[in-house]
Amino acid sequence: MAKESVLARQKKREKLVKRYEKIRKFLKKSKKYDLLQKLPRDASPVRLRNRCSITGRCRGYMRKFGVSRIVFRNLVSQGLIPGVKKASW
Known part of the structure; x- marks a missing residue:
């Protein structure tokens, strides 16, 4: 389990990205890179991390299931993900 502070930081970044999305798109389209630089760093979607x-x-x-490989394996073993079964050969 990740630290709560890491998860909180991620949620904060997600909010900032969503908040500045339209502004970033407008500034990029109008090629005003000096103003784009003045936006908060965490407003950039590149700083997000899949968790x-x-x-x-x-x-x-x-990405397809939204979970890590370890959790995925447990869910498949329990039969909670439809259409996926453990391979054996």
């Missing part, structure tokens, strides 16, 4: 919705883990993230 597991259950544990907050950022590594081994499976």
